[in-house]
Amino acid sequence: MRKPWLLIVLICLAASPALADHKYGKQVRFAGIHPIPKSEGGGICYIEGPHVHIYAANKLEYRVHDDDHVFVGDPVAYGYDGPKYAYKGPHPIQVDAYIGGDPDVEYCYIQGPHYHYFEPADGPDFKLVGGAYFYVGTPPPPMIEARPQYIGINAYYQPMVYTRPVVEVDAPVGWIGARAEFVGPGVVVGAPGAVVVDHRGGAVVAPGVAIGAGVQVAIPVPTVSVGIGVNVGGPVVVHDRPVIIHEAPHGKFKGHGKFKRH
Amino acid sequence: MKRLILFAVVVAACSKGKSGPSSRDGVIQAWKKGGLEPSAFTTAQTDVGKDCASGTVNKLDVLVCTFPSAKEAKAAEDAGLKWIGDTTGASRAQGEELIVVADRHKADPSGRTINQVVTLPAK
Numbered sequence: 001m002r003k004p005w006l007l008i009v010l011i012c013l014a015a016s017p018a019l020a021d022h023k024y025g026k027q028v029r030f031a032g033i034h035p036i037p038k039s040e041g042g043g044i045c046y047i048e049g050p051h052v053h054i055y056a057a058n059k060l061e062y063r064v065h066d067d068d069h070v071f072v073g074d075p076v077a078y079g080y081d082g083p084k085y086a087y088k089g090p091h092p093i094q095v096d097a098y099i100g101g102d103p104d105v106e107y108c109y110i111q112g113p114h115y116h117y118f119e120p121a122d123g124p125d126f127k128l129v130g131g132a133y134f135y136v137g138t139p140p141p142p143m144i145e146a147r148p149q150y151i152g153i154n155a156y157y158q159p160m161v162y163t164r165p166v167v168e169v170d171a172p173v174g175w176i177g178a179r180a181e182f183v184g185p186g187v188v189v190g191a192p193g194a195v196v197v198d199h200r201g202g203a204v205v206a207p208g209v210a211i212g213a214g215v216q217v218a219i220p221v222p223t224v225s226v227g228i229g230v231n232v233g234g235p236v237v238v239h240d241r242p243v244i245i246h247e248a249p250h251g252k253f254k255g256h257g258k259f260k261r262h
Numbered sequence: 263m264k265r266l267i268l269f270a271v272v273v274a275a276c277s278k279g280k281s282g283p284s285s286r287d288g289v290i291q292a293w294k295k296g297g298l299e300p301s302a303f304t305t306a307q308t309d310v311g312k313d314c315a316s317g318t319v320n321k322l323d324v325l326v327c328t329f330p331s332a333k334e335a336k337a338a339e340d341a342g343l344k345w346i347g348d349t350t351g352a353s354r355a356q357g358e359e360l361i362v363v364a365d366r367h368k369a370d371p372s373g374r375t376i377n378q379v380v381t382l383p384a385k
């Protein structure tokens with residue numbers, strides 16, 4: 001054949017419909033609960049499984065799982081009112097456990113206290129302390145490598161006004177938030193013995209926090225409680241009531257990290 | 263012999279129209295039981311499947327197609343997306359039934375009803 005490039009172009013053209021056969025027209029595939037853009041009315045989309053919309057998903061709060069965009073941010077920031085679970089710090093998310101599909105681990109990089117609508121997989125990598133989940137496992141290389149790409153989610157959430165979980169407990173030993181590779185720049189500085197509020201997530205970190213220029217080394221100390229707080233983008237935490245979170249969960253984990261819905 | 267063949271044909275015809283959670287009627291009953299308001303469903307000619315019926319559920323356009331097997335219903339989910347078109351919707355196989363829902367009139371901005379339409383028949 002005189003023009004092999006022509007053959008390549010023809011093959012690509014022939015193959016393109018097959019590559020795009022999981023959606024049609026302007027459709028964008030989603031799976032699970034996610035926020036609706038303000039331009040589309042705002043609020044939360046409560047469709048649990050795979051579905052389509054005709055608006056885009058941003059790259060900061062979504063990951064792609066089996067062609068679907070899966071929301072890994074905090075849905076409460078957008079008015080989600082279903083069952084929720086408090087976390088503190090970055091952590092892996094076993095996406096297939098609550099969405100289904102192929103095995104897939106994605107990562108949440110929110111540094112402060114936040115919510116998800118799913119619980120973590122069973123196992124020793126998460127510790128539930130004072131009602132909040134802390135990741136105490138060893139962060140896998142992909143989690144560390146992708147951090148620069150997604151760390152911006154903290155600045156994205158910082159100005160949002162909504163009820164965050166207030167975590168005033170002692171972080172368990174091995175918590176990812178104390179690891180050097182997960183300490184972000186520009187965090188609040190506090191003298192030992194003082195109460196420090198993480199401006200990113202409204203976390204109240206009690207005595208024992210030592211800070212360097214642009215680098216935070218958190219040494220977990222006293223334990224208090226977990227409650228609901230309202231963070232207005234700054235170091236203001238308004239305590240509501242002392243207990244939170246599990247509101248009639250509609251599913252539970254069974255076996256090895258699999259989420260089972262009722 | 264003719265009577266035997268006739269009997270077999272009648273039995274086959276009856277078994278095709280069975281009711282229950284895996285049938286179209288079962289799907290509609292599940293919606294009603296869950297508090298939804300389905301309209302009458304009428305036969306629909308679509309590319310999604312050979313045995314389909316369409317109607318509305320709480321102002322949402324809904325297509326229900328019956329397939330010989332759950333595997334075939336699952337395989338037709340993508341064809342269901344094409345039926346949805348450029349709007350919010352979901353295409354979900356529940357056993358041998360494929361349920362496709364399209365919110366063409368923006369009747370369900372939160373998606374709660376869409377979620378019920380595709381999940382209630384599985385419960």
